Amino acid sequence: MSERLQRRFDLLARAGRPGLVPFAVAGDPDAATADLVFDALRRRGADLIEIGIPAREPAMDGPVIQRAHARAAAAGAGSLDALTQAARLRGRDPDMPLVLMGYAAELRSAGPAPYLDALANAGADGLLIVDADPPERIAWSQLARDRGVAFIQIVASDEDARSPPGPAWARSGFVYCVASDGPTGGTPPAVAALAGRAGTARRVTGLPVVAGFGVRTPAMAMAVGGFADAVAVGTVAVDALEQALAAGHSGRPAADAVGNVVARLAEGLAGARITIR
Numbered sequence: 001m002s003e004r005l006q007r008r009f010d011l012l013a014r015a016g017r018p019g020l021v022p023f024a025v026a027g028d029p030d031a032a033t034a035d036l037v038f039d040a041l042r043r044r045g046a047d048l049i050e051i052g053i054p055a056r057e058p059a060m061d062g063p064v065i066q067r068a069h070a071r072a073a074a075a076g077a078g079s080l081d082a083l084t085q086a087a088r089l090r091g092r093d094p095d096m097p098l099v100l101m102g103y104a105a106e107l108r109s110a111g112p113a114p115y116l117d118a119l120a121n122a123g124a125d126g127l128l129i130v131d132a133d134p135p136e137r138i139a140w141s142q143l144a145r146d147r148g149v150a151f152i153q154i155v156a157s158d159e160d161a162r163s164p165p166g167p168a169w170a171r172s173g174f175v176y177c178v179a180s181d182g183p184t185g186g187t188p189p190a191v192a193a194l195a196g197r198a199g200t201a202r203r204v205t206g207l208p209v210v211a212g213f214g215v216r217t218p219a220m221a222m223a224v225g226g227f228a229d230a231v232a233v234g235t236v237a238v239d240a241l242e243q244a245l246a247a248g249h250s251g252r253p254a255a256d257a258v259g260n261v262v263a264r265l266a267e268g269l270a271g272a273r274i275t276i277r
Contacts, residue, residue, distance in 0.1 A: 002125040002150050004097045005173050008047060009208045009229060018225030019047030020269050021210055022262050023101065023234035025068040026051050026085040027077025028241065033250055034072070037241060038089055040259030042096055045266025047230060048210075049089065051124070053082040053102030060103075060130050068238045071245075079106045079115065083122045090123030099126035099152060099173070104136060116143050126150035126173045134165055141170035152176050153205075158193075161200040174208040175201045176232070179215060179224060195227040202229075218268025225272035237261055 012019045022041045027034050041049050054072040058065060072081070079102065086098050100119060107115055107129060119127060126149060132140060137153070144151040150173025155161050164171060177198045198209045211224050212232025221231045237258050244250075244257035 002097070002148060002173065004095060004125050005048070005150055007095070008097050009174070012047065012229060016273050018228055018269055018272055018274055019210075019230035020045055020221070020262070020266050021048045021050055021212070021230050021232040022046050022237050022265075023050040023052055023212075023232060024237060024241070024258070025054060025065070025072050025077075026082040027054055027072035027075050028052075028068045028238075029071040029245055029250070030075045031077070031081065031084075033254055034077075034085065035088055036252055036255035037258050038085055039092065040255040041237070041262055042089060042093055044259040044263040046096065046262065048097040048099065050099050050101045050128075050232065050234070051082050051085050051089075052234075053079050053100055053106055055103040055106055057105065058103060062235060064235045064239045064242060067242060079110050080118075083115075083118050083124070086119070086124040087122040097126070098124045099128060099150070100124055101128045101130065104129050104132045112140055112143050116140075116147050116149055120147045120149055124149070126152050128152035128154070128176060130154065137166055138170055141166065141172075145169070145172065150174070154178060155197065155201045155209075158197050158200070161197045161204065164201070164205055168205075171205050171207060174210050174229070175205050177201055177209050177211045177228065179211045179213045191223045191226075194224065198227050218265055221265050222268050222272045225269050226275050229274065231265075231269065233262075233265055236265070 054077040058069045141151040153171045154176045156178040208229035210230040211228035216236045224231045240258045240261040244254040
């Protein structure tokens, strides 16, 4: 695990509270506005930030985040823009953990070793590839470990939690536990079932658990935060940006709209305590 990730999860564990992990897509709707959005995430309550790598076919995402990818692509953003965004955030904050999240197609074309070299040089701490096949996961994990970068594994089922794919050495940073079936922003999570899955994944891997997909309200975040080490939120933040853009806002006003949503989620999580392990 990267030192920044380790320190952040240790800090959260000492506080006894779950962290907040907001997500946005690099370059959405343009580089300048996206930079303000990510800075708003940083300032308004994020404990860790996920930077979405613009994708042509974000098949695991719901309509809201798919449109974010489309806006970024229309502005000419690609996999390198996520690295640029990470470097900008790192220049402002030496302590905030940063994890890039993307699809295999874009990263295959970039090349695993060169992309991971650039990711590490940008100051990012981890990489999550949502649709990598098993051989790819092993290859990326080895290259990431050699560079001190966490390669994040997804747990999408109870079977994954009981028997995570791949060797133990290939898992690092944290486990991303999918909170609900289907694409991002879909059905709200079944909290009781997810709690069991998260607990199993934590015991089997020995890693912190971040739960995401379908978490949209402060109350839902608090419920998931009762058993997850951190709660990932994407659709609700991206939707706030989309609504601001539709209202004719851009730049800082659009970023502030996202920041306000993240701040409300952070306030909701501030009183949450992890009670189920």
